[in-house]
Amino acid sequence: MRESNKQNASKNITIGDIAEGLGLSKTTISRAMSGKGRIGADTKQKVQDYIREHNYKPNVIAKGLAQSKTYNIGVILPADANLIEIPFFQSCLMGICEAAAGLDYDVVVTTVTEDDITLLKRLIDNQKVDGIVLTRSLVNDMPAKYLKDTGFPAVLIGSNEDDSIIQVDSNHIAGCCELTTILLRSGCEHMALLAGNQNHIVNRNRLEGFMKAHRDLNMAVDDSMIFRDMTNNIVIQKAVGQIVDRGVDCIVCSDDFICSRALAKLEEMNWSVPQKVKVASFYNSAQLESHNPPISALSIDVKELGVSAGKHLIQMIAGESVDHKSLINYEIVLKRSTN
Amino acid sequence: MRESNKQNASKNITIGDIAEGLGLSKTTISRAMSGKGRIGADTKQKVQDYIREHNYKPNVIAKGLAQSKTYNIGVILPADANLIEIPFFQSCLMGICEAAAGLDYDVVVTTVTEDDITLLKRLIDNQKVDGIVLTRSLVNDMPAKYLKDTGFPAVLIGSNEDDSIIQVDSNHIAGCCELTTILLRSGCEHMALLAGNQNHIVNRNRLEGFMKAHRDLNMAVDDSMIFRDMTNNIVIQKAVGQIVDRGVDCIVCSDDFICSRALAKLEEMNWSVPQKVKVASFYNSAQLESHNPPISALSIDVKELGVSAGKHLIQMIAGESVDHKSLINYEIVLKRSTN
DNA sequence: GTGAAAGCGCTAACAG
DNA sequence: CTGTTAGCGCTTTCAC
Numbered sequence: 177m178r179e180s181n182k183q184n185a186s187k188n189i190t191i192g193d194i195a196e197g198l199g200l201s202k203t204t205i206s207r208a209m210s211g212k213g214r215i216g217a218d219t220k221q222k223v224q225d226y227i228r229e230h231n232y233k234p235n236v237i238a239k240g241l242a243q244s245k246t247y248n249i250g251v252i253l254p255a256d257a258n259l260i261e262i263p264f265f266q267s268c269l270m271g272i273c274e275a276a277a278g279l280d281y282d283v284v285v286t287t288v289t290e291d292d293i294t295l296l297k298r299l300i301d302n303q304k305v306d307g308i309v310l311t312r313s314l315v316n317d318m319p320a321k322y323l324k325d326t327g328f329p330a331v332l333i334g335s336n337e338d339d340s341i342i343q344v345d346s347n348h349i350a351g352c353c354e355l356t357t358i359l360l361r362s363g364c365e366h367m368a369l370l371a372g373n374q375n376h377i378v379n380r381n382r383l384e385g386f387m388k389a390h391r392d393l394n395m396a397v398d399d400s401m402i403f404r405d406m407t408n409n410i411v412i413q414k415a416v417g418q419i420v421d422r423g424v425d426c427i428v429c430s431d432d433f434i435c436s437r438a439l440a441k442l443e444e445m446n447w448s449v450p451q452k453v454k455v456a457s458f459y460n461s462a463q464l465e466s467h468n469p470p471i472s473a474l475s476i477d478v479k480e481l482g483v484s485a486g487k488h489l490i491q492m493i494a495g496e497s498v499d500h501k502s503l504i505n506y507e508i509v510l511k512r513s514t515n
Numbered sequence: 516m517r518e519s520n521k522q523n524a525s526k527n528i529t530i531g532d533i534a535e536g537l538g539l540s541k542t543t544i545s546r547a548m549s550g551k552g553r554i555g556a557d558t559k560q561k562v563q564d565y566i567r568e569h570n571y572k573p574n575v576i577a578k579g580l581a582q583s584k585t586y587n588i589g590v591i592l593p594a595d596a597n598l599i600e601i602p603f604f605q606s607c608l609m610g611i612c613e614a615a616a617g618l619d620y621d622v623v624v625t626t627v628t629e630d631d632i633t634l635l636k637r638l639i640d641n642q643k644v645d646g647i648v649l650t651r652s653l654v655n656d657m658p659a660k661y662l663k664d665t666g667f668p669a670v671l672i673g674s675n676e677d678d679s680i681i682q683v684d685s686n687h688i689a690g691c692c693e694l695t696t697i698l699l700r701s702g703c704e705h706m707a708l709l710a711g712n713q714n715h716i717v718n719r720n721r722l723e724g725f726m727k728a729h730r731d732l733n734m735a736v737d738d739s740m741i742f743r744d745m746t747n748n749i750v751i752q753k754a755v756g757q758i759v760d761r762g763v764d765c766i767v768c769s770d771d772f773i774c775s776r777a778l779a780k781l782e783e784m785n786w787s788v789p790q791k792v793k794v795a796s797f798y799n800s801a802q803l804e805s806h807n808p809p810i811s812a813l814s815i816d817v818k819e820l821g822v823s824a825g826k827h828l829i830q831m832i833a834g835e836s837v838d839h840k841s842l843i844n845y846e847i848v849l850k851r852s853t854n
Numbered sequence: 855g856t857g858a859a860a861g862c863g864c865t866a867a868c869a870g
Numbered sequence: 871c872t873g874t875t876a877g878c879g880c881t882t883t884c885a886c
Contacts, residue, residue, distance in 0.1 A: 188642065190879055201857045206881060213882090216855055233640040238879035241580055241862050248623065248643075255609055260818070261801040263600035270594055273626050277634055282643050284587065284623045287612050295616055301572040303527065304587075304621050409805040437805050443782075444807055462600040463802065466748040466776050468783055479599070529863055540873045545865060552866090553871055577863035580878050857886080862879105869874075 189232050198226055209234065248282050249489055250305035252296055252319055254312050255287035258407065262433075263461055264478055268311050268333055271482020279490045281306075290375075293318045300328055307489045309333065309482075313377040331489045331498075333481050335377050342492065343501045344485040346476045348378055351506040352385025352458050353392070355474055356428065359514060360393055364426035364454060368401040368419040370412060370438055372430035379404075382430050382458045398422075406434050416441040424453055426514070431459040435471060439464075454514040470511035480504050528571050537565055548573065587621050588828055589644035591635055591658055593651050594626035597746065601772075602800055603817055607650050607672055610821020618829045620645075629714075632657045639667055646828045648672065648821075652716040670828045672820050674716050674840075681831065682840045683824045685815045687717055690845040691724025691797050692731070694813050695767065698853060699732055703765035703793060707740040707758040709751060709777055711769035718743075721769050721797045737761075745773050755780040763792055765853070770798040774810060778803075793853040809850035819843050 195202045200219065207213045208223035226232075240246050251272055253265050269285065276283045284305055286295045296319050299305055306329065310319050313334030320341055323330040331342040359367065369386050372379040383404070390397045400422065403415040416438050419427065429435035435457040442449060449455050449469055457464065460473035481504050488498045534541045539558065546552045547562035565571075579585045590611055592604050608624065615622045623644055625634045635658050638644055645668065649658050652673030659680055662669040670681040698706065708725050711718040722743070729736045739761065742754040755777050758766065768774035774796040781788060788794050788808055796803065799812035820843050827837045
């Protein structure tokens with residue numbers, strides 16, 4: 177019950193306990209830890225020894241309060257029903273967590289839907305985070321708009337027309353253009369594109385890359401072979417039926433979800449890949465990992481996107497300047513589906 | 516520059532500003548908000564009006580510091596490479612976020628691997644959360660053990676031998692038993708099971724349910740038809756080859772990942788489902804959503820698991836007592852693959 | 855080089 | 871019913 181027994185109690189030991197135990201002031205302890213201000217090398221050592229010995233962990237919350245910081249970054253995940261199982265966001269999150277932990281930050285997550293950003297507002301209002309990572313980008317992006325208006329530190333994983341928001345992305349236009357070019361050069365003459373939800377910037381960019389490849393090679397695109405907003409199995413199956421009728425020789429899909437559904441339909445029609453039609457995907461997940469034949473695709477290190485976004489955000493919070501746009505490499509992986 | 520202009524500044528307005536603006540004490544403002552302690556109905560009203568008018572948002576961090584709480588719960592996600600894209604955890608997380616937001620808590624996430632829980636320790640040491648949700652359960656579960664030893668409030672999504680940790684799960688044994696029973700009763704005589712990583716409790720439970728169904732019906736299980744630790748495509752393909760040779764008439768898989776690989780192999784062998792062999796999965800994700808034929812499976816509302824876990828944890832933190840184990844319903848969804 | 859004191863924004867006895 | 875006074879655990883002037 178004596179004062180000096182404090183550190184044995186279940187409560188965590190505080191900076192005050194150390195000061196008391198060492199006969200120093202709280203200020204000195206603080207300085208010994210932060211390195212700020214001048215302090216004697218010997219006392220510094222003494223403090224650090226004491227800290228190690230007593231396994232002292234500073235209270236980050238209190239530190240934050242004193243500095244008007246939280247040492248947290250917020251990650252906004254989409255909660256729209258059709259996206260809830262998309263692994264992209266999970267991989268992003270892993271990357272962000274990794275970056276944050278390395279810089280002594282923590283990650284708090286919340287969700288938004290296309291038309292409801294109340295939880296994002298709440299997170300900011302509650303002053304629980306020092307900055308925000310957005311993990312998807314829509315055409316009229318409410319979160320991006322809100323963050324821009326409020327001037328809250330933020331970085332976007334993906335691209336956005338608005339240059340004023342910091343962005344981390346891979347170059348979808350270039351990547352899709354490159355993959356398409358390879359396919360065109362390999363002799364494809366009747367290419368089709370099954371593009372995803374055009375409300376997502378990324379799907380517009382993929383479409384644009386596809387178009388650009390044709391332009392660059394001076395080849396016409398057949399508009400009747402371009403399908404947008406392939407957001408459910410019904411429309412995908414219908415589209416596949418139509419393009420097969422029109423003599424397609426190569427199908428490119430916006431992502432693996434579309435691709436796996438297209439492949440299922442082709443199989444049902446007994447239309448063999450790659451003999452009768454080549455198939456490639458613009459986004460490579462685990463979904464088609466063990467498909468037979470293996471599917472050619474654009475591959476990006478999504479976790480690395482998260483790492484980069486996290487680091488950039490924390491730099492920003494620290495007041496350092498960061499690039500307005502940084503790009504993560506992509507890779508073109510050719511497999512049997514386009515042989 | 517005058518004192519009274521404070522609320523126009525970019526800084527957030529504080530409880531002190533309100534007190535000053537209204538000529539009351541900070542205590543009174545605090546009481547008007549929390550409802551604790553007695554306070555005049557009229558002053559309470561006045562305060563609330565002022566708050567609304569000036570769009571005041573209390574600083575949760577400061578509140579927390581004063582109460583030794585954080586109003587955060589931690590969610591531990593597995594970062595093992597082979598699990599990173601599994602949508603189960605993402606759905607859990609969504610549910611936990613939903614529960615937390617509704618109870619004015621936030622969610623901070625971090626990761627562990629099978630043999631490294633330093634980030635979990637860090638989260639607790641930093642005192643950033645009031646409790647922890649574990650989203651997976653292994654046989655020698657380091658996080659569960661650690662939390663038990665430290666006595667930190669925690670709930671586990673999944674099951675664990677150790678009864679002392681609060682658990683939220685669906686009844687995998689009963690569910691798998693029920694589905695297996697249906698298949699046995701429908702005439703299957705040579706059933707095979709492709710079970711997942713036996714280091715995961717859930718996969719052991721699924722196996723147990725499968726066995727129990729046989730026991731209950733007094734039917735022998737053929738050990739050569741039971742495969743454990745089907746963690747990669749190679750072993751799965753090999754297993755499928757073997758069981759087909761042995762005259763299997765029904766294949767049950769631990770989860771959709773195993774199932775999709777098994778289906779791919781069957782297709783390659785031109786072994787039609789369900790004509791030559793029935794197929795079912797013990798865990799239903801979006802992975803096989805549009806497979807042809809549709810796959811019979813056990814279906815559970817994973818997000819609801821998260822919601823339940825989140826609510827239970829926050830109750831616990833509030834000092835209320837919670838059930839040691841609560842179960843979420845499962846559903847057996849029979850489709851063409853077992854017709 | 856070190857310490858005293860004030861303060862981050864809020865809550866919680868204890869008085870009146 | 872309301873105000874005063876201490877804190878929560880840490881940082882940060884400003885003195886010495």
